[in-house]
Amino acid sequence: MKKIIFLLAIVGITFTGCDPLEDINNEIDAQDNPVVGVDEFTMTTDDYTALVDQADDEDPDFYETFEAFSDVDDAKLMLPDFLSDRYPYWGNGSSVTVNFNLYDGNPEDVSAYVNADNYELVQDDYPTAASNAFFPSEEPGDFLENILVAQIASPIEGQVVLVEYDQYIEEPVIGFAPFIEYDFSGSFEGWSVVEEFGGDDAWTSQDDYIQGNGFFGGQVANIEWLVSPSIDLTGESDLRFQITHALKYASDASLLKILVSTDYAGDTSTAEWEEINLVTPPGVDTLDPSEDFDFSAYDGETINIAFKYESTDTDAGRWRISSMVLKTIGITGATVTKSDYYKFDGASWKSCR
Numbered sequence: 001m002k003k004i005i006f007l008l009a010i011v012g013i014t015f016t017g018c019d020p021l022e023d024i025n026n027e028i029d030a031q032d033n034p035v036v037g038v039d040e041f042t043m044t045t046d047d048y049t050a051l052v053d054q055a056d057d058e059d060p061d062f063y064e065t066f067e068a069f070s071d072v073d074d075a076k077l078m079l080p081d082f083l084s085d086r087y088p089y090w091g092n093g094s095s096v097t098v099n100f101n102l103y104d105g106n107p108e109d110v111s112a113y114v115n116a117d118n119y120e121l122v123q124d125d126y127p128t129a130a131s132n133a134f135f136p137s138e139e140p141g142d143f144l145e146n147i148l149v150a151q152i153a154s155p156i157e158g159q160v161v162l163v164e165y166d167q168y169i170e171e172p173v174i175g176f177a178p179f180i181e182y183d184f185s186g187s188f189e190g191w192s193v194v195e196e197f198g199g200d201d202a203w204t205s206q207d208d209y210i211q212g213n214g215f216f217g218g219q220v221a222n223i224e225w226l227v228s229p230s231i232d233l234t235g236e237s238d239l240r241f242q243i244t245h246a247l248k249y250a251s252d253a254s255l256l257k258i259l260v261s262t263d264y265a266g267d268t269s270t271a272e273w274e275e276i277n278l279v280t281p282p283g284v285d286t287l288d289p290s291e292d293f294d295f296s297a298y299d300g301e302t303i304n305i306a307f308k309y310e311s312t313d314t315d316a317g318r319w320r321i322s323s324m325v326l327k328t329i330g331i332t333g334a335t336v337t338k339s340d341y342y343k344f345d346g347a348s349w350k351s352c353r
Contacts, residue, residue: 166337
């Protein structure tokens with residue numbers, strides 16, 4: 001990030017028995033066996049804060065905001081006492097080189113940068129549809145001015161905005177990208193267990209997956225649902241569904257169902273449910289992903305998804321599910337976050353670079 005607010009210069013200064021330290025050195029030299037040392041350090045935020053705390057006649061806001069001395073004389077005035085506290089046992093002949101920030105001017109509008117508003121680009125701001133970042137070939141500066149015009153109503157002359165945006169590090173991949181994802185490692189992810197028949201806890205949460213199982217020392221008749229929270233698909237299109245799961249010990253796999261409802265209101269028996277029939281079989285001892293099932297029938301809907309587990313006294317499959325995802329057309333790739341200041345000159349937004 002370009003730091004334009006401070007306009008700082010880094011300088012060093014060595015104190016070796018100069019006049020501001022004379023009284024301090026005399027006091028230390030009066031101690032038995034004073035230490036003679038040599039050191040060098042760079043002032044940190046905590047150091048400037050400590051200086052402010054010990055200076056009654058200084059302006060705390062200046063140092064906390066700018067972390068700099070107004071001039072070298074100011075540093076010479078304030079640093080001796082600070083060094084005395086930092087090196088309480090050092091005596092005559094000791095030297096410390098201090099690297100500090102020297103404030104090199106105070107632009108009239110510096111407060112505008114300190115108090116600048118932030119605007120973080122959203123997906124619709126980027127020039128390539130369905131992306132969440134600028135492509136490597138896209139120069140952000142070619143677009144940011146117009147984005148600010150569209151997004152910031154009634155700007156005033158002199159207003160400064162820090163714009164944050166992402167840019168792909170390399171050419172991204174265009175295809176189906178996750179829109180909503182549930183990772184069931186050690187959690188039901190907000191899904192609700194609904195008991196229909198049997199009373200035993202068929203659905204349990206394991207370290208790497210959730211599991212439906214009707215074997216309790218033997219096969220037991222049981223029907224238990226696991227129902228998702230409401231999923232709002234407003235504005236979404238070309239959706240795909242994928243589940244990563246495994247099924248073992250089931251003689252009749254049709255007892256285990258993936259269902260979707262658009263009118264679920266808390267009672268599974270009164271809602272209408274449609275079944276998702278996947279082509280790709282689940283794994284047996286491994287958790288395998290299904291195909292990207294065409295889920296576009298639910299574009300724009302508000303839905304609930306349910307995993308319905310049923311077992312009998314002769315058939316109790318073990319159904320493990322590690323994740324479920326809804327995908328839509330999207331762009332994926334590694335990105336880096338960048339930022340830049342823009343200032344409104346009364347007619348348009350201009351980069352402060």
